[in-house]
Amino acid sequence: MARVVVDVMLKPEILDPQGQAVQRALPRLGFTGIADVRQGKRFELELEGPVDDAALARIREAAETFLANTVIEDFTVRVEEEGK
Amino acid sequence: MARVVVDVMLKPEILDPQGQAVQRALPRLGFTGIADVRQGKRFELELEGPVDDAALARIREAAETFLANTVIEDFTVRVEEEGK
Amino acid sequence: MSLDTVKNAEQTPDAAQPWAELGLKQDEYARIREILGRRPTGAELAMYSVMWSEHCSYKSSKVHLKQFGEKKPETDAMLVGIGENAGVVDVGQGYAVTFKVESHNHPSYIEPYQGAATGIGGIVRDILAMGARPVAVMDPLRFGAADHPDTRRVLPGIVAGIGGYGNCLGLPNIGGEVVFDSCYQGNPLVNALCVGVMKHEDIHLAQASGAGNKVILYGARTGGDGIGGVSVLASETFDDTKPAKRPAVQVGDPFQEKLLIECTLEIFREKLVKGIQDLGGAGLSCATSELASAGSGGMRIDLDTVHLRDHTLSPEEILMSESQERMCAIVEPDKVARFLEICEKWDVIANVIGEVTEGERLEIFWHGELVVDVPPRTVAHEGPTYQRPYARPSWQDALQADAPTGERLARPTTGEGLRADLLKLASHPNQASKSWITDQYDRYVLGNTVLSVGEDSGMIRIDEETNLGVSVATDGNGRYTKLDPYTGAQLALAEAYRNVAAGGAKPLAVSDCLNFGSPEDPDVMWQFAEATRGLADACLTLGTPVTGGNVSLYNQTGEVAIHPTPVVAVLGVIDDVTRRTPVAFAEEGQLLYLLGDTEDELGGSAWSQAVHEHLGGLPPRVDLERERLLGEILIAGSRDGMIDAAHDLSDGGLGQALVESCLKGGHGARIVVPEGMDPFVFLFSESAGRAVVAVPRSEELRFNDMCTARGLPATRIGVVDGDALDVQGQFTVPLAELKDAHTGVIEALLA
């Protein structure tokens, strides 16, 4: 079965309280040198059929209308490479 | 500045109610042919310095001890390709 | 392009400005030029445009809201009235309580979760700004048709947002409303109420006085939130090297707000603040101009010192940003260090951004250049005022003439028919159990919640030693108000008042959120004028002053406005919360009394909606003296142990009240229809001024004597008994069947 990954991140201009909380905690734990952290969602979809253009188009539509809230989020859709 | 991505997913043996809810909803919205959905987290870290082995090792440690809870989650660390 | 400074504005008087895009009218723009004696700078234009908007200036509603002051009843209870962030009421023992209800309707339609969440965040900061610890929230909500697909999008998001934000702040949710009606389809109403408690000496006001005192901005960093509107200005004035899109939605961070609350309360405890204002709509523009306007002198702000989340923001965007979780305080210079120390303790970012000056101007600098130089009152308090035309709608008479008489709407005539309608009401989304929603709210946190979900009012203990407490109820019936706005608004007050009294508390004061359509429509404006007049008159009669509130206009889709929906919140006080009266029938054998008079009043009723989808006629008659008397009886009965349960009668009438009290207590009731009374009217009429109470047998005599002596009709209608609701000679419904009908309804709709 093929895997398609949809990454959903808050738009850059939108406040990301979770990312901020992580970023503030990192130096306290001794991890320095990280200028910014943003936290988003990752969906792994296992497709039954082949990952052709039609399938990807449908997933893009699902991402646009359902997986992401495009009022505040951006998304990317990609096919997971073999062997991962 | 360089970007490192940490993906955190629930271990396969742990029930993922969020992924399941998405999977159940998809056919209702007209998106069929998706056999399984899992939902995880994606962290985008902007590094101040170069992304060398030392930096990656530190981020792996941060993921192991902090970004993921390895009791229930797996993680991967990767450098985001240019131009994305 | 270069920065639009005051100097630049003086030198380029004819430069074109996007005042129309910013929502200003030609004469408003002319007035700004007149006030300033020159054209405004871009930053000034932005400030005036947002502060003179309907939302901030109340330009359409002000002339009507005035009545709340003019008709204010005599009372010693009001410590701070309309005009501040929220009103403050004396509740005795040195305590003061502040409460206010506000709307976040439009944002919640666009982005339900964040819109509703930031609605809670905003009202909580208003309460905090008065000097009080926020102690509870409530959420009056209106949605479109329960079975409409968009309701499935909007409702779960709004509920999750209210819960997500309120739960994370640690504020118990002690009540609210959920009403479905297709008139709210494109305009759900998300009203949010917060209650706060303080000692009298802790009251703080939003004013900047004392030249040399520092202005401190603290809380979240300032980003581009909610400045979609001003981006026209940014795009005209500046090059396009910045992100093209400015988010119109604000995202809340309840964790940051929780820190802001604890930090601010610690700052209050150490008396470090001269004046304080939350940042809400219009952000820094509003806070600085309001603080300066209410204070003694001028103010000088250096925008470069504002902590930014987005470094590409222009000065006008910084002034307009509606980034959440921020406050602005006026602090004497020698207290600044300690102030900042407390902020550091709570991980709250704080910055001195300016100071109070001798002058009378609000001056704002950017990169050393003067970009704003205005008289603050003209921005904050002297905006335009409209006398919008209004007229009784042409359709009003026909609507009122369409009364739900027996000929117009078929009424059940048999026991079977009555039973079917009772179940239809109990299982209608408007009357069904709301536990799917309320179970998502924490009602226990803080450990002082005495009454909450499923009760007539939310009640909290405010002193653990003396058991002093307060309660709040919110009500508003858009259907009644559509039929007759004057009466509808009064009924909203009467119902909230009755709900507070039913819990055993004495009603003291009112806050309101007036949700209406477009003020540019004379029909809507008439509804607004009538409703405010009705509310003001009723507040005078009942002796409960309006302490503050909010107006939300333009709730309409195209030409179609929502039902006029004034939501009225009544605050009451109770000396001993252990004497509160719950709604549940908990003791077998207790006697059930119906208080008040029942007439054939079904206009706008839940029955006419659930069974016939009909709206017409007149709403129930209002008798405020009767409401007051009923309130007195309910309070005395609770205080003196004569009543163990009480439930006010409102939508769905006696039938629905019995269903709720039986289910809540897990006991049935045997009911006898009084001699000469039509069983249908008895069960489903919505006559106002009524309640059903459970009286212990040992108290029956005393209770009857009290009602007789005071002249309140009290009819014995039955007894708490068994495990069915049994209306003798008519029908019986087992509790299990009632429960089945009443629960799971919302879940099923959303599944």
Next chain:
Amino acid sequence: MTTRVGVVTFPGSLDDRDARRAVRLAGAEPVDLWHRDKDLHQVDAVVLPGGFSYGDYLRCGAISRFSPVMETVIEQARQGMPVLGICNGFQVLCESHLLPGALTRNDSLHFVCRDQKLRIENNGTAWTRDYAPGQEIVVPLKNGEGRFVADARVLDELEAEGRVVARYLDVNPNGSYRDIAGITNAAGNVVGLMPHPEHAVEPLTGPTTEGLGFFTSVLKQLVNA
């Protein structure tokens, strides 16, 4: 000498006041502990209260677990000091690896607040001695991420060693594996519990007063120790 029970306040703790009230009603002296302060101020036991410490961002309890106060709490817990983690406190204890397993998003995906029936499965811990074996109690439950999960080996071990302290009855409100509402460490001094006994200590404000037992139990434990 009265027993001193510390209640930690993290940024975002909410039920700390309630926990202190419960400690007081049980007859002990509540002591405020601050997350940045390593010093436990000679307390005899510690409660990690409910709430949304650090907003529950990243994972519930994940950030608090690294606070200075937790360094000492972890050290003292290993030496036998009684520690009770309620809700968010339970999450902190799991993140600290003082207790096994993890608490994840409710299977309903909603926050849930309800009066919950529980059975006390182990009345031998520092925090449950005042309950009868198998006693059924009702206390409030309120969480969004309360689903206890662990792998089968850990679950079997918990069962075999009697380390399940409380189990949900009638309704499993969050999908916890094997209806687990609370667990203990092997020594019985560290207990994590998802429901909120501190909200069931007064008839006026709670559904019952059956939560008080947790707080009186630890007093007896300390007096007898």
